[in-house]
Amino acid sequence: GESVGLHLPTLSVQEGDNSIINCAYSNSASDYFIWYKQESGKGPQFIIDIRSNMDKRQGQRVTVLLNKTVKHLSLQIAATQPGDSAVYFCAEKASGNQGGKLIFGQGTELSVKP
Amino acid sequence: EPEVTQTPSHQVTQMGQEVILRCVPISNHLYFYWYRQILGQKVEFLVSFYNNEISEKSEIFDDQFSVERPDGSNFTLKIRSTKLEDSAMYFCASTAGYEQYFGPGTRLTVT
Numbered sequence: 001g002e003s004v005g006l007h008l009p010t011l012s013v014q015e016g017d018n019s020i021i022n023c024a025y026s027n028s029a030s031d032y033f034i035w036y037k038q039e040s041g042k043g044p045q046f047i048i049d050i051r052s053n054m055d056k057r058q059g060q061r062v063t064v065l066l067n068k069t070v071k072h073l074s075l076q077i078a079a080t081q082p083g084d085s086a087v088y089f090c091a092e093k094a095s096g097n098q099g100g101k102l103i104f105g106q107g108t109e110l111s112v113k114p
Numbered sequence: 115e116p117e118v119t120q121t122p123s124h125q126v127t128q129m130g131q132e133v134i135l136r137c138v139p140i141s142n143h144l145y146f147y148w149y150r151q152i153l154g155q156k157v158e159f160l161v162s163f164y165n166n167e168i169s170e171k172s173e174i175f176d177d178q179f180s181v182e183r184p185d186g187s188n189f190t191l192k193i194r195s196t197k198l199e200d201s202a203m204y205f206c207a208s209t210a211g212y213e214q215y216f217g218p219g220t221r222l223t224v225t
Binding site for chain 2: 032034042044045049051089091097098099100101102103104105106107
């Protein structure tokens with residue numbers, strides 16, 4: 001069946017360090033991936049996305065890497081700040097329908113120590 | 115910046131009662147969704163809506179659930195007879211194509 005999962009449920013980093021959050025997906029037909037940040041009591045907030053025809057995409061302080069060979073997705077946050085503390089979810093969308101549902105992973109809680 | 119809004123932020127209801135959760139998607143978006151998140155768990159897809167009809171639904175979205183777009187701005191989720199296990203955060207989302215933007219959620223508590 002299709003599933004998206006995360007390698008590490010919790011990640012604790014020092015302020016200023018770089019963070020790497022990993023995600024494995026099992027549906028090789030997925031063509032679109034998103035990272036969301038969720039703060040306590042709030043909805044998922046879009047961070048960055050990547051389509052399957054790319055292997056890297058950069059945003060402001062964030063980079064998403066996609067390795068289709070091993071079906072692995074990662075989110076890199078540069079110079080992590082206390083405001084980055086949240087739960088991070090990866091999500092995938094199956095190909096064929098640009099408005100298709102997202103399948104979410106379990107989430108990784110990022111804790112940034114000042 | 116446009117955003118998805120949801121009301122109410124918190125709804126408490128008794129088991130067996132009907133609830134309607136409301137959402138106003140981003141105005142130029144074409145696809146609308148409801149997801150739910152049980153406390154401490156991942157976000158789960160319920161239903162997607164496009165061109166005034168359901169385009170996909172999950173096994174969670176049974177006959178007790180329905181969605182409606184009663185006018186040009188609102189998108190609602192109705193649960194006809196709530197059960198204890200319906201207690202969760204319910205998120206509405208919308209997109210013009212790929213990236214889905216989520217609302218702040220409605221916390222539904224069924225007692």
